[in-house]
Amino acid sequence: MPPTEQRIILKFADQPGYANDIECYLRHGGYEMLHKAFDMEPGDICHEVELSRLRGRGGAGFPAGMKWKFLDRKSGKPIYLICNADESEPGTFKDRQIIHKDPHQLIESMMIAAYATGTKLAFVYIREEFPEGALILEKAIEEARAANFVGPKILGSDYSCEIIVHRGAGAYICGEETGLIESLEGKRPYPRIKPPYFPAVLGLYQCPTIVNNVETLCNIKHIIEIGGEAYSHIGTPAATGTRIWCVSGHVRKPGYYEFAGGAITLGELIYDVCEGMRPGRKLKAVIPGGSSAKVLRADERFHGHLKDHTSFDWGLKDIPLDYDSFMAVGSMSGSGGVIVLDDSVDMVEALANLNAFYAHESCGQCTPCREGSLWMKKITSRMCSGEARSEDADLLVSISKQIEGRTICAFGEACSWPTQSFVAKFKDEFVAKASEAQSQATGSENGDRLI
Amino acid sequence: MTGRDDNLISVFIDEEEFLVPPGTNMVEAARLAGKEIPHYCYHPKLSVTGNCRMCLMELGMPLKDHSTGEPIIDRRGLQKIGWMPRPAIACATRAFPGIHIKTDSELVRECRNGVMEFLLVNHPLDCPICDQAGECSLQEYAADYGRGYSRFVENKNVKPKRTRLGPRVMLDDERCILCSRCIRFCKEIAKDDVLGFVDRGSYSTLTCFPGKDLQNNYSLNTVDICPVGALTSIDFRFKMRVWFLKETPSICAESSVGVNTHIESREGKIYRITPRRNDEVNDTWIPDSGRILYKSIDTDERLIHYTIDGSHTLVDGAAKEAATLLREGAVAVVGSGRASVEEQYLLGKIASAVKAISVSLVSRTGDGDGLLVSADRNPNVRGALLTGLITSLPHANLGGLASAIESGEVRTILSFGEDLTQCGVEKQLLEKVNVIYFGSHCNETGEVAKVVFPTLTVFEKAGTFINQQFRLQKFLPAVPGPQGVLPDIVSLGKLCSILDGEAIPPTGPEGVWAEMNTEIPQFSAIDFENIPINGILIDGSQWEHLPFIEGMSLHYDPDNNRQIMAEVTKSK
Numbered sequence A: 001m002p003p004t005e006q007r008i009i010l011k012f013a014d015q016p017g018y019a020n021d022i023e024c025y026l027r028h029g030g031y032e033m034l035h036k037a038f039d040m041e042p043g044d045i046c047h048e049v050e051l052s053r054l055r056g057r058g059g060a061g062f063p064a065g066m067k068w069k070f071l072d073r074k075s076g077k078p079i080y081l082i083c084n085a086d087e088s089e090p091g092t093f094k095d096r097q098i099i100h101k102d103p104h105q106l107i108e109s110m111m112i113a114a115y116a117t118g119t120k121l122a123f124v125y126i127r128e129e130f131p132e133g134a135l136i137l138e139k140a141i142e143e144a145r146a147a148n149f150v151g152p153k154i155l156g157s158d159y160s161c162e163i164i165v166h167r168g169a170g171a172y173i174c175g176e177e178t179g180l181i182e183s184l185e186g187k188r189p190y191p192r193i194k195p196p197y198f199p200a201v202l203g204l205y206q207c208p209t210i211v212n213n214v215e216t217l218c219n220i221k222h223i224i225e226i227g228g229e230a231y232s233h234i235g236t237p238a239a240t241g242t243r244i245w246c247v248s249g250h251v252r253k254p255g256y257y258e259f260a261g262g263a264i265t266l267g268e269l270i271y272d273v274c275e276g277m278r279p280g281r282k283l284k285a286v287i288p289g290g291s292s293a294k295v296l297r298a299d300e301r302f303h304g305h306l307k308d309h310t311s312f313d314w315g316l317k318d319i320p321l322d323y324d325s326f327m328a329v330g331s332m333s334g335s336g337g338v339i340v341l342d343d344s345v346d347m348v349e350a351l352a353n354l355n356a357f358y359a360h361e362s363c364g365q366c367t368p369c370r371e372g373s374l375w376m377k378k379i380t381s382r383m384c385s386g387e388a389r390s391e392d393a394d395l396l397v398s399i400s401k402q403i404e405g406r407t408i409c410a411f412g413e414a415c416s417w418p419t420q421s422f423v424a425k426f427k428d429e430f431v432a433k434a435s436e437a438q439s440q441a442t443g444s445e446n447g448d449r450l451i
Numbered sequence B: 001m002t003g004r005d006d007n008l009i010s011v012f013i014d015e016e017e018f019l020v021p022p023g024t025n026m027v028e029a030a031r032l033a034g035k036e037i038p039h040y041c042y043h044p045k046l047s048v049t050g051n052c053r054m055c056l057m058e059l060g061m062p063l064k065d066h067s068t069g070e071p072i073i074d075r076r077g078l079q080k081i082g083w084m085p086r087p088a089i090a091c092a093t094r095a096f097p098g099i100h101i102k103t104d105s106e107l108v109r110e111c112r113n114g115v116m117e118f119l120l121v122n123h124p125l126d127c128p129i130c131d132q133a134g135e136c137s138l139q140e141y142a143a144d145y146g147r148g149y150s151r152f153v154e155n156k157n158v159k160p161k162r163t164r165l166g167p168r169v170m171l172d173d174e175r176c177i178l179c180s181r182c183i184r185f186c187k188e189i190a191k192d193d194v195l196g197f198v199d200r201g202s203y204s205t206l207t208c209f210p211g212k213d214l215q216n217n218y219s220l221n222t223v224d225i226c227p228v229g230a231l232t233s234i235d236f237r238f239k240m241r242v243w244f245l246k247e248t249p250s251i252c253a254e255s256s257v258g259v260n261t262h263i264e265s266r267e268g269k270i271y272r273i274t275p276r277r278n279d280e281v282n283d284t285w286i287p288d289s290g291r292i293l294y295k296s297i298d299t300d301e302r303l304i305h306y307t308i309d310g311s312h313t314l315v316d317g318a319a320k321e322a323a324t325l326l327r328e329g330a331v332a333v334v335g336s337g338r339a340s341v342e343e344q345y346l347l348g349k350i351a352s353a354v355k356a357i358s359v360s361l362v363s364r365t366g367d368g369d370g371l372l373v374s375a376d377r378n379p380n381v382r383g384a385l386l387t388g389l390i391t392s393l394p395h396a397n398l399g400g401l402a403s404a405i406e407s408g409e410v411r412t413i414l415s416f417g418e419d420l421t422q423c424g425v426e427k428q429l430l431e432k433v434n435v436i437y438f439g440s441h442c443n444e445t446g447e448v449a450k451v452v453f454p455t456l457t458v459f460e461k462a463g464t465f466i467n468q469q470f471r472l473q474k475f476l477p478a479v480p481g482p483q484g485v486l487p488d489i490v491s492l493g494k495l496c497s498i499l500d501g502e503a504i505p506p507t508g509p510e511g512v513w514a515e516m517n518t519e520i521p522q523f524s525a526i527d528f529e530n531i532p533i534n535g536i537l538i539d540g541s542q543w544e545h546l547p548f549i550e551g552m553s554l555h556y557d558p559d560n561n562r563q564i565m566a567e568v569t570k571s572k
C-alpha cells in the first residue's frame, strides 16, 4: 500500500468535474475564508500566519510570517505584494497545476495576504512559458472582481486592492525576487545587491514589498480556515503544512504529490508513490530540490546531527521529505523538484546539460557567475565530445568554488552546486571520460545522450 | 573619546582603527586609511551596483550577547568580532560603529584572484594595440592578482570589435568587462539613457539603443570612466601611448563653470584634455566641447609677431609705441572675460594710468546646460570685477564705443583679445583710430591695428580665473607658446611700467599677486604658489546684487551661492 497523499492545496484540483471557474470554486466553499479574514484585524491574520510557521515553498524556505513582519511600515510608502509564479527551476511543476486548475484558491489567498499586510497593489509575475496560465488567471481575477472579491471596496469594506498579472519574457533569473522586481519595473532583470535592497524595505519602486511563491500563498486561506496553531500541527514542527513534490525522471509514475512535511521518506516517494524505477533499471542518483540542489548518490550513507541534536544515520531512501533533513544531508528541498536518475545516465552528460542551462540563464551582471557558468559549460561540453582531460574534474570544482558565495544573487550557488556535487560524488565518471578520450573513444554508449 | 569629532565613526581596517564620516563606504574608508581596495564598477560619483565583485573583503561586527545585549569580551579583554562566513563587497558596505574589515586576508586575495581570472578568460589579448594600455585597471590588477598562467583552454567568446557608439566614442565589446559605469553615467549624469546591455550571461554586449547615438555633449566621459579599453575616444585612439603624456593642471575656459582639467601633452604638443576631479565644481566630468578647445592653438591664424604698422618688432618696441599712443589720451580699453585675473589687473592699471574714457568687457553668452556649461561663456568675468577693471556686467555690443569713435571722443583703443568688429564696431570705423591689439589669433581688429602684441592661450601660460561661484582657480602652462611670444603678463607689465614709471615690471603671476595682495582686500592673504588645487572661494558678496546670467549647474545654484558668499564674508 503506497502512503496516501494529504491534499490540502491540491484538494480539488484533480477531482473529476472540478473546473477553474468561480462558480465551481464557490460551490466548494470558495471565498468563505476571505469573508472570515475581513472580519479579523489585519494584525491578527499576520499573527496566525506566524503561528502556523509556514515556510516559503519557492526555494529558500524562509518563514512567511517573519517575512511579513520585516515589512518597513514606518516609511509610510505603499506596500506591494507579489506572487512569484515564475516557476522556472528545472524539475519544478507544481505552481502551474495550481494556476491552471484552481486559480481562485490563489486569488483568495492573495487577497487575504494583501488585506493582512495592508497591500496597496498586488501582482502575479508569471513566466512567459505559461501563456495559458496567464489567461486563466486573468479570467479568474475578472470573475473575482465582478464578485467584489478583488478591486474597489472589497466585500463592502474600506479596503481596495487590484491584482495585476504580469508576464515575463523567458528568463529564469526573473524568479529571483529582486530580479523579478526589476523586471516588473520594466528593466533588465538584474538582481539587486542585498544590502541595501531587501524587498521588505526597498522592493518594487523602492517601496516595501512581499514576494511569495504561489504555493506558499495558497496556504494562507487554509491557515485562516483552521487557525495558525492547528496548521502548525500538520507535518513536523520545522516543516508545517503540506508540500507538493514534483517527481520527474526515471520513475514509473512521475508526477506531483502532496504530503505533510516529513510524512514520508525519499524512498517511499520513489518506490511506493512513484512505483519505483523503470524495468531493469537501478536508482543511481537523486537531485532533490530542483536542478540547483546538490545531487545525492543512491548508495551514499549520511550521518550527522539534526538541529534538535538527534543523530541520524540514513541511506538515501531513509531521508524524510522536509526542509531540514535535506539540509542535514548536504543538499536542499529547494523548490520541491525531485529529479530521479537511473543507471542509464552518464553523469558527465547530465552535468553538461545542467551547466548549459545555467550558462544560458546567468543574467550576466556579476563577474563570477557570468564568466564561471559559461566556462564550466564549455568544459563539460568539451568533455562530452571526446576531449576530456584528466585535470578537468578538479578545474571544474575550483571554478565553482570561485563562484559560490561571491555573487550578487543565489544563482551563483545554483550554478555551482551541481558541478561541486556531481564531481564530488561521481568523480570516477569524470576521470573515466578523460581516459576514454585518451583511448580515442568518443561519446558514451550507455543510455540516451542528454545533450 | 574626548577630542574626537563626534560625527565620525570608528572603523577597523585590518585591525587598525580609523575615523571616517558616517555613510562612508569601505572603498573610500580604506582610501582614507591609505589602502586601496581594488574595484572596477564602483565610481564615487555614480550609483553603486556591485557587479564586478573585485572589492570583496571580509566583514565583521562586534558580538553582543543576545539575552543581555552586553558586548562579548574575549580572553584578551577585547570585544569579540563575529566575522561573516561570506565575503562582502566593500563598495556597498557603509561604515557603522565598530565595523571590522579585512582587506588583505588569504580569502580576500583568493577572491580577487578568482575575479581576475574570470575577467580574463574571455578577454582579448589586445594590450599591444590597445589605447588603454598603461592606464588600464585590468592590466594593473592583473599584475597584482593574476595567476600568471591561464587555465582556460576553451574558445574565447567573439564580440564586435569596432562599433561607433556616436560621433566621438568607439566601442570594442570584447574588451568590455560589463561594469555598467558608462550606462550609469549616461543615465544618471548626462540624463541621456542611450546605452544598455543586450543578450545574457557572458554573451552580454554593450550597445546603443537602436536608432540612437551616444552623442550628448558629455559622451567622452564614458571613455574616461571605462576601466578598460572598451570605450575609446575616436579623436585620441592610436595617437599616443598614455605613459608618454605629461599632465598639467588647468582650467577649462569654455564657460564660467571653471571645469578643472588636465592638459595631457608630450614634447610641446597637446594630445587630449581630461577632467581633473574637483568635488566642488565639476566632480570628475567635463563637457566634450571643452576637450577640443586646444585644437585651435596650432592653426595658421595664430599671431606670432609683435608688429608696428605691420612690420615686425620686439616686445619692447611694441610697448614703447603703444605707450606713446596711449599717452596721447582719449583712450578706450576693451578688456576680456577670457583674460586671467592677473592680466585684468594689469589692464586695469594701464586704464587708470592713461585715464581711459571707458573700460568695457564683451559678454559671451549661450544656453546653459544645467551641468557644466553655463550661460556665461567668459571664464573670468568675476575676475574683472574683483580687479576693478569693470564695475558692471558686460554687454555683447559696444555701440557706445562706436559712437564715441564717430564723435572723435575716442582716438585710441586698446583691445585685449576681442575682435571689435564682432561687437558692433565696424572695421571702417576702427580705421579712424589707433588700435592696439593684444591677441592670440588674427582677425579684423588685428588687421587694422597699429600695434599688435601676440598673446598666449590658456594652455601656454600661468594664471587664475574666478568662476561663477567666485572660486579662484589656477592654471599652469602645459606647452610652450610660439617661439618669441612672451607671456601676456610680461607684455602688459612692460607697457604698464613705461606708463606709470615703475622700475621692475612683473614677469609672472607671483609678482602680480604680490601687488594685488595690498591693492585688493579680498586677495590679501592669497599667494599664487599656494592656491589650493581645488581653488579657493573669494568673498564676492559686494557684487551679489549684479544680475549674473548663470542658472543652476552641477555645483552651483545662484540663490544658494549668495548664502555661501555670506558665510565666506562672515569667516573673513
Ligand SMILES: Cc1cc2nc3c(=O)[nH]c(=O)nc-3n(C[C@H](O)[C@H](O)[C@H](O)COP(=O)(O)O)c2cc1C
Binding pocket: A055, A056, A057, A058, A059, A060, A061, A062, A064, A084, A085, A086, A087, A088, A089, A172, A173, A174, A175, A176, A177, A178, A211, A212, A213, A214, A216, A217, A409, A410, A411, A414
Ligand atoms: C536563481 C533563482 C531563481 C528563482 N526562481 C524562483 C521561481 O521560479 N519561483 C519562486 O517562487 N521562487 C524562485 N526563487 C526564490 C525567490 O527568490 C524567492 O525566494 C521566493 O519567491 C520567495 O517566496 P517564498 O518565501 O514564498 O518561497 C528563485 C531564486 C533564485 C536565486
Ligand code: SF4
Binding pocket: A173, A190, A191, A361, A362, A363, A364, A365, A366, A367, A369, A370, A407, A408, A409, A410, A411, A412
Ligand atoms: S549571480 Fe548570476 S544571475 Fe545572479 S546577479 Fe550575478 S550574474 Fe546575475
Ligand code: SF4
Binding pocket: B123, B124, B125, B126, B127, B128, B130, B131, B132, B133, B134, B136, B137, B138, B139, B175, B228, B229, B230
Ligand atoms: S583593456 Fe586593458 S587588458 Fe584589455 S587589451 Fe586593453 S590594455 Fe589590455
Ligand code: SF4
Binding pocket: B175, B176, B177, B178, B179, B180, B181, B182, B183, B206, B222, B225, B226, B227, B228, B230, B231
Ligand atoms: S564599456 Fe567600459 S564602462 Fe562600459 S560597461 Fe564596458 S567596461 Fe564598463
Ligand code: FES
Binding pocket: B038, B039, B040, B041, B042, B049, B050, B051, B052, B053, B054, B055, B056, B089, B090, B091, B092
Ligand atoms: S567595485 Fe565592483 S563590486 Fe564593488
